Amino acid sequence: MKIEEMTRADCSGCEACANICPRNAIVMIRDVEGFAYPKINRKLCIACGRCDLTCPALNLKKKIPQAFPKVFAAINPDEKIRRHSTSGGAFTALSKIFLRGGGIIFGAGFDENFHVRHMSAKTFDELENLRGSKYVQSQIGDVYRQVSGALKSKAVLFSGTPCQCAGLKNFLGVDPENLLTVDIICHGTPSPALWECYIGELGHGNEISHVNFRSKRDGWSTSNVEINFFNRPRYFCPLNKETYGKLFLHGLIERPSCHRCKFKFPNGQADLTLGDAWGVKNFAPEMFDNRGTSLILVHTSKGKKFFEHTNLRVRQVSLPDALKKNPRLIAPSIADPRRGNFFADYANAEDKFAVIQKYFHKDDKTLRPQIDAYDKLNVAKRYQSIAAQIRQQFEKNILVVISSNEQKFFANYFEQQFPNCGIYSLQPQEDKFICLEKFSSIVFTLKDFAALNDFAKRFNVAEIFAERSLIIDSPPIKNWLDTCNLPIKIFSRANDSA
Numbered sequence: 001m002k003i004e005e006m007t008r009a010d011c012s013g014c015e016a017c018a019n020i021c022p023r024n025a026i027v028m029i030r031d032v033e034g035f036a037y038p039k040i041n042r043k044l045c046i047a048c049g050r051c052d053l054t055c056p057a058l059n060l061k062k063k064i065p066q067a068f069p070k071v072f073a074a075i076n077p078d079e080k081i082r083r084h085s086t087s088g089g090a091f092t093a094l095s096k097i098f099l100r101g102g103g104i105i106f107g108a109g110f111d112e113n114f115h116v117r118h119m120s121a122k123t124f125d126e127l128e129n130l131r132g133s134k135y136v137q138s139q140i141g142d143v144y145r146q147v148s149g150a151l152k153s154k155a156v157l158f159s160g161t162p163c164q165c166a167g168l169k170n171f172l173g174v175d176p177e178n179l180l181t182v183d184i185i186c187h188g189t190p191s192p193a194l195w196e197c198y199i200g201e202l203g204h205g206n207e208i209s210h211v212n213f214r215s216k217r218d219g220w221s222t223s224n225v226e227i228n229f230f231n232r233p234r235y236f237c238p239l240n241k242e243t244y245g246k247l248f249l250h251g252l253i254e255r256p257s258c259h260r261c262k263f264k265f266p267n268g269q270a271d272l273t274l275g276d277a278w279g280v281k282n283f284a285p286e287m288f289d290n291r292g293t294s295l296i297l298v299h300t301s302k303g304k305k306f307f308e309h310t311n312l313r314v315r316q317v318s319l320p321d322a323l324k325k326n327p328r329l330i331a332p333s334i335a336d337p338r339r340g341n342f343f344a345d346y347a348n349a350e351d352k353f354a355v356i357q358k359y360f361h362k363d364d365k366t367l368r369p370q371i372d373a374y375d376k377l378n379v380a381k382r383y384q385s386i387a388a389q390i391r392q393q394f395e396k397n398i399l400v401v402i403s404s405n406e407q408k409f410f411a412n413y414f415e416q417q418f419p420n421c422g423i424y425s426l427q428p429q430e431d432k433f434i435c436l437e438k439f440s441s442i443v444f445t446l447k448d449f450a451a452l453n454d455f456a457k458r459f460n461v462a463e464i465f466a467e468r469s470l471i472i473d474s475p476p477i478k479n480w481l482d483t484c485n486l487p488i489k490i491f492s493r494a495n496d497s498a
């Protein structure tokens with residue numbers, strides 16, 4: 001397929017094609033929804049084919065995960081930086097390493113009209129504008145070319161959406177040691193034209209002095225949009241109750257490709273992924289103070305090297321725990337069924353702001369639970385498919401039959417002893433068995449021995465480790481182990497031996 005044959009839902013608007021074109025024959029033109037798509041000027045084009053070969057959507061580098069990546073909850077110890085960052089301030093901690101060494105940062109910032117563009121920062125002052133999430137598709141312009149130029153003499157940190165990081169990697173064609181790519185857990189990016197219309201309406205006359213999509217005035221858990229003006233009181237409203245924010249979170253105004261995103265884990269190309277550690281209160285409560293906690297996924301050894309050089313306070317957490325409240329890492333957001341009508345009305349309207357307001361007020365109370373239920377199902381399916389791919393990569397899967405009060409100790413013990421294995425812990429409870437995957441909180445309930453046998457077969461369990469006290473105290477377990485025909489090793493905490 002060629003880029004000109006792609007549908008609108010295929011093209012993420014990463015602009016790699018426009019950056020690679022040796023004749024500058026590709027311009028990005030906005031459609032009626034306000035998203036930019038490539039248009040080739042046939043008079044300039046020499047049919048070299050480089051655009052087609054560079055497009056990350058056409059040449060998706062699918063990854064088969066070897067294991068779940070290492071995931072961390074992280075907090076920047078500098079409270080001022082954390083206050084002005086969206087999550088825990090991980091982006092600034094990474095950027096500091098580069099700026100201190102004379103390197104350069106590329107990321108999404110506001111221009112003088114509060115339109116969102118990729119730009120560079122060479123100083124701590126310039127970095128301020130790149131800090132903070134902008135819930136708008138950022139225009140790349142010629143930034144991939146700028147990155148390529150900078151890499152000749154400097155260390156570069158490039159930060160963007162997963163599709164932009166993939167676009168940059170394909171544009172460069174190599175992965176130089178002095179480049180760190182950092183993407184975000186990406187809900188999707190709304191229409192730039194719609195944002196420009198919205199901000200134009202709120203701040204006509206250039207009265208706006210500052211925009212923050214995720215103000216922490218009421219804490220991190222309650223995301224508020226805060227817009228400051230030179231000569232009027234500030235606009236301050238929860239993101240999910242605010243006009244633009246609600247349309248974004250409800251899937252009405254994101255780019256079509258976002259609802260079919262190809263760059264979710266494990267197919268992202270970046271060294272590190274940053275996000276919000278939503279739900280951290282439940283899985284690492286010591287990392288929660290409602291002032292912002294980052295989630296960091298380490299994908300490569302280069303990413304690990306830079307991550308370990310930051311001054312972040314970190315705590316390792318499990319991917320399944322992190323996923324519970326952050327499904328966008330693995331699954332695209334669901335488009336609101338009214339999206340088509342919304343954009344048709346928006347495209348045809350003279351007063352576009354009125355259309356935005358109308359859909360904000362439209363009641364979608366019956367629709368939301370249906371969309372949420374579908375979303376949940378989609379995420380669960382996606383997780384199972386990723387987990388199945390990972391299971392296939394393991395040397396073997398083992399089952400650890402364990403009492404629940406020893407869970408934590410044995411989780412550490414077995415994860416260290418069997419790093420390349422899939423590990424399931426099985427806890428017998430009155431009339432059922434609770435099974436946890438990789439000692440995480442992904443829980444299955446297995447009702448009887450037939451289900452246990454089926455589980456062992458389906459998950460290719462190669463070996464069983466059973467806690468001695470359970471064998472002695474629970475005849476049913478002993479019966480099952482005697483009949484299951486799998487190699488069994490008995491262990492006890494007393495001598496720590498397996």
Ligand SMILES: Cc1cc2nc3c(=O)[nH]c(=O)nc-3n(C[C@H](O)[C@H](O)[C@H](O)COP(=O)(O)OP(=O)(O)OC[C@H]3O[C@@H](n4cnc5c(N)ncnc54)[C@H](O)[C@@H]3O)c2cc1C
Pocket residue numbers: 084085086087088089090091092106107108109116130131132133134135136137138159160161184185186187188189190274275276277278294295326328
């Ligand atoms: C559109 C969008 C959707 C997101 N969806 C989720 C989500 O569903 N779940 C989740 O956990 N996290 C999501 N995030 C990420 C999260 O909001 C934070 O950006 C991330 O955790 C980094 O925060 P920080 O505190 O480390 O640093 P910050 O300083 O807050 O991060 C700023 C970084 O984000 C980049 N950035 C900001 N806006 C854009 C943009 N429009 N396009 C490309 N890059 C941008 C900047 O280049 C900069 O590197 C999203 C971010 C964006 C921009």
Ligand code: SF4
Pocket residue numbers: 020021022023024025026040044045046047048049050051052
């Ligand atoms: S084929 Fe070559 S010259 Fe033509 S638009 Fe693509 S990159 Fe540019």
Ligand code: SF4
Pocket residue numbers: 003006010011012013014015016017018038054055056057058167
């Ligand atoms: S390179 Fe990016 S902008 Fe160009 S066609 Fe492919 S996805 Fe679209």
Ligand code: SF4
Pocket residue numbers: 012161162163164186187188189255257258259261262263264
């Ligand atoms: S959801 Fe996917 S396609 Fe959309 S901006 Fe994010 S990475 Fe790109």
